[in-house]
Amino acid sequence: MMDIAQALLAPWYLxxxxxxxxxxxxWMFSTSMAYVYYLLPVMxxxxxxxxxxxxxPLRNWVMERFDEGAVYEHxxxxxxxxxxxxxxxxxxxGLSAAWLDLKLLIIFLLFVPMEMFDFYLSHFGGNKxxxxxxxxxxxxxxxxxxxxxxxxxxxxxxxxxGLTVMFLAITKPI
Amino acid sequence: xxxxxxxxxTFSGTPAKYRKITIVFPIVFNGxxxxxxxxxxxxxxxxTWILGWKPAAIALAATAFYIRVAFPWIMGLxxxxxxxxxxxxxxxxxxxxxxxxxxxxx
Numbered sequence: 001m002m003d004i005a006q007a008l009l010a011p012w013y014l015x016x017x018x019x020x021x022x023x024x025x026x027w028m029f030s031t032s033m034a035y036v037y038y039l040l041p042v043m044x045x046x047x048x049x050x051x052x053x054x055x056x057p058l059r060n061w062v063m064e065r066f067d068e069g070a071v072y073e074h075x076x077x078x079x080x081x082x083x084x085x086x087x088x089x090x091x092x093x094g095l096s097a098a099w100l101d102l103k104l105l106i107i108f109l110l111f112v113p114m115e116m117f118d119f120y121l122s123h124f125g126g127n128k129x130x131x132x133x134x135x136x137x138x139x140x141x142x143x144x145x146x147x148x149x150x151x152x153x154x155x156x157x158x159x160x161x162g163l164t165v166m167f168l169a170i171t172k173p174i
Numbered sequence: 175x176x177x178x179x180x181x182x183x184t185f186s187g188t189p190a191k192y193r194k195i196t197i198v199f200p201i202v203f204n205g206x207x208x209x210x211x212x213x214x215x216x217x218x219x220x221x222t223w224i225l226g227w228k229p230a231a232i233a234l235a236a237t238a239f240y241i242r243v244a245f246p247w248i249m250g251l252x253x254x255x256x257x258x259x260x261x262x263x264x265x266x267x268x269x270x271x272x273x274x275x276x277x278x279x280x
Contacts, residue, residue, distance in 0.1 A: 044253035050185065054265035061270045095214055098224075105210045110203065141182050152187060152251055153195055156244040157203075 002089065009090035016090060020083035026076035028162055034069050035151075038062055043148060063144055064129045070122040077115050081107075098174040103165050110161055114154055121147050189255050192248045200240035208233040 009016065039062050046052070046059045084107075087093070093100055120126050126147065131140045167173075208229065215224035223229075249255050 040251065044251075047185065047252055047254040049265075050182065050254075052265055054267050056182070058268070058270070095218055098211070098215055101214045102207065102211060105207050109206055109210070145183070145185050148185065149187065152192070152248050153199075155251060156196070156240070156247045157199070160240060160243075 005089050006092060009086055010092075013087065013090045016083055016086050020080065020087055023076040023079040023083060024166075027073055027080050028166075030072040030076065031066070031070055034066060039066050039151075043151075060128065060132075060140075060144065063147060064132070067122045067127050067129065070118065074115070074119055074122065077111075081112075097172070099168045099172045102174070103168045106161050106165055110157065111165075114157075117150065121150060187252055189249065192252070193245055196244040196248060197241055200237045200244070204233050204237045204240070 042055070042058050042062045045055050049055055088100075095101060121143070126143045128140060128143060128147075131143055211229065212224050215221050
Protein backbone atom coordinates (compact mmCIF):
# COMPACT_ATOMS: atom_id res chain seq x y z
CA MET A 1 0.00 0.00 0.00
CA MET A 2 2.74 2.46 0.98
CA ASP A 3 4.73 1.40 -2.09
CA ILE A 4 1.79 2.17 -4.35
CA ALA A 5 1.23 5.53 -2.67
CA GLN A 6 4.92 6.37 -2.99
CA ALA A 7 4.97 5.37 -6.66
CA LEU A 8 1.95 7.58 -7.31
CA LEU A 9 3.20 10.60 -5.35
CA ALA A 10 6.97 10.52 -5.99
CA PRO A 11 6.84 12.12 -9.47
CA TRP A 12 4.97 15.04 -7.92
CA TYR A 13 7.32 15.58 -4.98
CA LEU A 14 8.39 19.11 -5.87
CA UNK A 15 4.86 20.19 -6.76
CA UNK A 16 3.58 18.85 -3.44
CA UNK A 17 6.47 20.63 -1.72
CA UNK A 18 5.41 23.88 -3.39
CA UNK A 19 1.86 23.51 -2.08
CA UNK A 20 3.20 22.50 1.35
CA UNK A 21 5.40 25.61 1.61
CA UNK A 22 2.57 27.80 0.37
CA UNK A 23 0.31 26.60 3.17
CA UNK A 24 3.14 26.79 5.73
CA UNK A 25 3.49 30.46 4.80
CA UNK A 26 -0.25 31.06 5.18
CA TRP A 27 -0.34 29.15 8.46
CA MET A 28 2.58 30.98 10.02
CA PHE A 29 2.08 34.52 8.77
CA SER A 30 -1.55 35.11 7.75
CA THR A 31 -2.54 36.58 11.12
CA SER A 32 0.73 38.30 11.96
CA MET A 33 -0.11 41.83 10.78
CA ALA A 34 -3.56 41.76 12.37
CA TYR A 35 -2.05 40.40 15.57
CA VAL A 36 0.75 42.95 15.88
CA TYR A 37 -0.99 46.09 14.65
CA TYR A 38 -4.65 45.55 15.54
CA LEU A 39 -5.05 43.00 18.30
CA LEU A 40 -2.02 43.72 20.45
CA PRO A 41 -2.41 47.51 20.76
CA VAL A 42 -6.03 47.14 21.80
CA MET A 43 -5.30 44.32 24.26
CA UNK A 44 -2.43 46.30 25.77
CA UNK A 45 -4.73 49.28 26.16
CA UNK A 46 -7.35 47.08 27.82
CA UNK A 47 -4.83 45.52 30.21
CA UNK A 48 -3.70 48.94 31.33
CA UNK A 49 -7.26 50.29 31.57
CA UNK A 50 -9.42 47.20 32.17
CA UNK A 51 -12.60 49.10 33.04
CA UNK A 52 -12.34 51.78 30.34
CA UNK A 53 -15.74 52.01 28.69
CA UNK A 54 -14.28 53.08 25.37
CA UNK A 55 -11.67 50.35 25.17
CA UNK A 56 -13.86 47.35 26.05
CA PRO A 57 -16.09 47.54 22.92
CA LEU A 58 -12.95 47.92 20.81
CA ARG A 59 -11.39 44.93 22.56
CA ASN A 60 -14.48 42.84 21.89
CA TRP A 61 -14.63 43.95 18.27
CA VAL A 62 -10.99 43.18 17.57
CA MET A 63 -11.26 39.74 19.21
CA GLU A 64 -14.36 38.88 17.21
CA ARG A 65 -12.71 40.03 13.99
CA PHE A 66 -9.56 38.06 14.84
CA ASP A 67 -11.65 34.92 15.34
CA GLU A 68 -12.88 35.33 11.80
CA GLY A 69 -9.48 36.27 10.37
CA ALA A 70 -7.98 33.08 11.78
CA VAL A 71 -9.90 31.11 9.15
CA TYR A 72 -6.95 31.39 6.75
CA GLU A 73 -4.57 29.99 9.34
CA HIS A 74 -6.95 27.21 10.24
CA UNK A 75 -7.59 26.14 6.68
CA UNK A 76 -3.85 26.17 6.05
CA UNK A 77 -2.87 24.05 9.05
CA UNK A 78 -4.72 20.84 8.03
CA UNK A 79 -3.37 21.35 4.52
CA UNK A 80 0.16 21.58 5.96
CA UNK A 81 -0.39 18.26 7.74
CA UNK A 82 -1.91 16.66 4.64
CA UNK A 83 0.80 17.80 2.22
CA UNK A 84 3.48 17.06 4.81
CA UNK A 85 2.21 13.50 5.06
CA UNK A 86 2.22 13.24 1.26
CA UNK A 87 5.84 14.47 1.16
CA UNK A 88 6.77 11.92 3.83
CA UNK A 89 5.40 9.12 1.69
CA UNK A 90 6.55 10.49 -1.67
CA UNK A 91 10.10 11.10 -0.47
CA UNK A 92 10.41 7.74 1.19
CA UNK A 93 11.32 9.47 4.43
CA GLY A 94 11.61 7.47 7.62
CA LEU A 95 12.82 7.63 11.18
CA SER A 96 16.46 7.72 10.09
CA ALA A 97 16.17 11.42 9.30
CA ALA A 98 16.71 12.88 12.77
CA TRP A 99 15.86 16.45 11.72
CA LEU A 100 12.47 15.18 10.59
CA ASP A 101 11.95 13.20 13.80
CA LEU A 102 12.57 16.34 15.87
CA LYS A 103 10.39 18.44 13.59
CA LEU A 104 7.52 15.96 13.83
CA LEU A 105 7.86 15.75 17.61
CA ILE A 106 7.53 19.54 17.83
CA ILE A 107 4.57 19.57 15.47
CA PHE A 108 2.64 16.77 17.16
CA LEU A 109 3.51 17.62 20.76
CA LEU A 110 3.07 21.39 20.46
CA PHE A 111 1.43 22.67 17.30
CA VAL A 112 -1.32 20.09 16.82
CA PRO A 113 -2.74 20.42 20.38
CA MET A 114 -2.30 24.18 20.23
CA GLU A 115 -4.12 24.50 16.92
CA MET A 116 -6.91 22.22 18.14
CA PHE A 117 -7.49 24.56 21.07
CA ASP A 118 -7.23 27.54 18.73
CA PHE A 119 -9.87 25.96 16.48
CA TYR A 120 -12.13 25.74 19.52
CA LEU A 121 -11.47 29.31 20.60
CA SER A 122 -11.87 30.83 17.15
CA HIS A 123 -14.58 28.82 15.43
CA PHE A 124 -16.44 26.51 17.81
CA GLY A 125 -17.48 26.84 21.46
CA GLY A 126 -15.03 29.67 22.13
CA ASN A 127 -16.05 31.83 19.16
CA LYS A 128 -16.87 35.21 20.66
CA UNK A 129 -19.57 36.19 18.17
CA UNK A 130 -21.38 32.89 18.74
CA UNK A 131 -21.18 33.31 22.51
CA UNK A 132 -22.43 36.87 22.19
CA UNK A 133 -25.43 35.61 20.25
CA UNK A 134 -26.39 33.46 23.23
CA UNK A 135 -26.46 36.57 25.44
CA UNK A 136 -24.29 34.94 28.08
CA UNK A 137 -21.97 37.87 28.80
CA UNK A 138 -20.22 36.08 31.64
CA UNK A 139 -19.20 33.33 29.26
CA UNK A 140 -18.25 35.94 26.67
CA UNK A 141 -15.90 37.72 29.08
CA UNK A 142 -14.48 34.42 30.29
CA UNK A 143 -13.59 33.39 26.74
CA UNK A 144 -12.00 36.77 26.01
CA UNK A 145 -9.77 36.13 29.01
CA UNK A 146 -9.05 32.53 27.97
CA UNK A 147 -8.12 33.70 24.47
CA UNK A 148 -5.83 36.38 25.86
CA UNK A 149 -4.19 33.78 28.09
CA UNK A 150 -3.77 31.63 24.98
CA UNK A 151 -2.08 34.45 23.08
CA UNK A 152 0.23 35.30 25.97
CA UNK A 153 1.38 31.74 26.56
CA UNK A 154 1.66 30.65 22.93
CA UNK A 155 3.28 33.70 21.34
CA UNK A 156 6.87 32.96 22.44
CA UNK A 157 6.36 29.23 21.82
CA UNK A 158 4.97 29.76 18.32
CA UNK A 159 7.78 32.09 17.34
CA UNK A 160 10.66 30.11 18.81
CA UNK A 161 9.51 26.58 17.94
CA GLY A 162 8.00 27.70 14.63
CA LEU A 163 11.36 29.10 13.56
CA THR A 164 13.03 25.93 14.85
CA VAL A 165 10.74 23.81 12.66
CA MET A 166 11.48 25.95 9.63
CA PHE A 167 15.22 25.85 10.37
CA LEU A 168 15.15 22.06 10.66
CA ALA A 169 13.15 21.67 7.46
CA ILE A 170 15.39 23.95 5.42
CA THR A 171 18.87 23.10 6.73
CA LYS A 172 18.30 19.44 7.74
CA PRO A 173 21.22 19.71 10.19
CA ILE A 174 20.98 16.25 11.79
CA UNK B 175 -19.57 43.44 18.60
CA UNK B 176 -20.47 43.55 22.22
CA UNK B 177 -21.22 46.62 24.27
CA UNK B 178 -20.99 44.78 27.57
CA UNK B 179 -19.62 47.31 30.03
CA UNK B 180 -20.67 45.95 33.38
CA UNK B 181 -17.87 45.52 35.91
CA UNK B 182 -15.85 42.83 34.21
CA UNK B 183 -13.92 40.23 36.18
CA THR B 184 -10.24 40.96 36.54
CA PHE B 185 -7.90 39.15 34.19
CA SER B 186 -6.09 36.47 36.18
CA GLY B 187 -2.64 36.86 34.63
CA THR B 188 0.12 38.00 36.99
CA PRO B 189 3.91 38.23 36.71
CA ALA B 190 4.27 35.30 39.13
CA LYS B 191 2.12 33.08 36.90
CA TYR B 192 3.97 34.17 33.77
CA ARG B 193 7.28 33.43 35.46
CA LYS B 194 6.09 29.97 36.49
CA ILE B 195 4.80 29.17 33.00
CA THR B 196 7.95 30.35 31.27
CA ILE B 197 10.07 28.13 33.52
CA VAL B 198 7.92 25.01 33.68
CA PHE B 199 6.86 24.88 30.02
CA PRO B 200 10.33 24.81 28.39
CA ILE B 201 11.66 22.33 30.97
CA VAL B 202 8.75 19.93 30.39
CA PHE B 203 8.52 20.43 26.64
CA ASN B 204 12.24 20.31 25.86
CA GLY B 205 12.49 17.33 28.21
CA UNK B 206 9.81 15.57 26.19
CA UNK B 207 11.58 16.42 22.94
CA UNK B 208 14.89 15.15 24.30
CA UNK B 209 13.38 11.93 25.61
CA UNK B 210 11.41 11.49 22.39
CA UNK B 211 14.57 11.83 20.33
CA UNK B 212 16.35 9.32 22.57
CA UNK B 213 13.40 6.97 22.10
CA UNK B 214 13.53 7.23 18.33
CA UNK B 215 17.25 7.56 17.62
CA UNK B 216 18.58 5.22 20.29
CA UNK B 217 15.55 3.13 21.22
CA UNK B 218 14.37 2.37 17.68
CA UNK B 219 17.34 3.06 15.41
CA UNK B 220 20.02 1.95 17.87
CA UNK B 221 22.24 4.98 17.20
CA THR B 222 24.24 6.20 20.20
CA TRP B 223 25.11 9.74 19.13
CA ILE B 224 21.90 11.03 20.74
CA LEU B 225 23.29 9.95 24.13
CA GLY B 226 26.36 12.17 23.77
CA TRP B 227 26.89 15.52 25.44
CA LYS B 228 26.02 17.67 22.44
CA PRO B 229 22.28 16.84 22.21
CA ALA B 230 21.96 17.24 25.99
CA ALA B 231 23.81 20.56 25.87
CA ILE B 232 21.59 21.80 23.03
CA ALA B 233 18.45 20.81 24.97
CA LEU B 234 19.73 22.61 28.07
CA ALA B 235 20.76 25.70 26.11
CA ALA B 236 17.40 25.81 24.33
CA THR B 237 15.61 25.56 27.67
CA ALA B 238 17.73 28.30 29.23
CA PHE B 239 17.22 30.52 26.18
CA TYR B 240 13.45 30.05 26.31
CA ILE B 241 13.33 30.89 30.02
CA ARG B 242 15.51 33.95 29.39
CA VAL B 243 13.42 35.43 26.57
CA ALA B 244 9.84 34.23 27.16
CA PHE B 245 9.17 35.94 30.48
CA PRO B 246 10.02 39.51 29.39
CA TRP B 247 8.26 38.72 26.11
CA ILE B 248 4.99 37.85 27.84
CA MET B 249 5.38 40.77 30.23
CA GLY B 250 5.75 43.04 27.22
CA LEU B 251 2.64 41.59 25.57
CA UNK B 252 0.61 41.97 28.73
CA UNK B 253 1.35 45.66 28.91
CA UNK B 254 -0.16 46.20 32.33
CA UNK B 255 3.18 45.06 33.66
CA UNK B 256 5.51 45.24 30.69
CA UNK B 257 6.61 48.29 28.82
CA UNK B 258 4.06 48.60 26.02
CA UNK B 259 5.00 52.24 25.92
CA UNK B 260 4.60 52.59 22.19
CA UNK B 261 0.83 52.85 22.43
CA UNK B 262 -1.32 55.72 23.67
CA UNK B 263 -4.31 55.05 25.84
CA UNK B 264 -6.61 58.00 25.27
CA UNK B 265 -10.24 56.91 25.37
CA UNK B 266 -12.00 57.89 22.20
CA UNK B 267 -15.45 56.57 21.24
CA UNK B 268 -15.45 55.47 17.63
CA UNK B 269 -17.91 53.88 15.23
CA UNK B 270 -16.79 50.38 14.35
CA UNK B 271 -17.85 48.61 11.18
CA UNK B 272 -20.33 45.76 11.50
CA UNK B 273 -20.65 42.87 9.10
CA UNK B 274 -23.78 43.38 6.98
CA UNK B 275 -26.20 40.60 6.18
CA UNK B 276 -25.72 39.14 2.73
CA UNK B 277 -28.70 39.89 0.46
CA UNK B 278 -30.90 36.89 -0.24
CA UNK B 279 -30.84 36.51 -4.03
CA UNK B 280 -32.99 33.35 -4.21
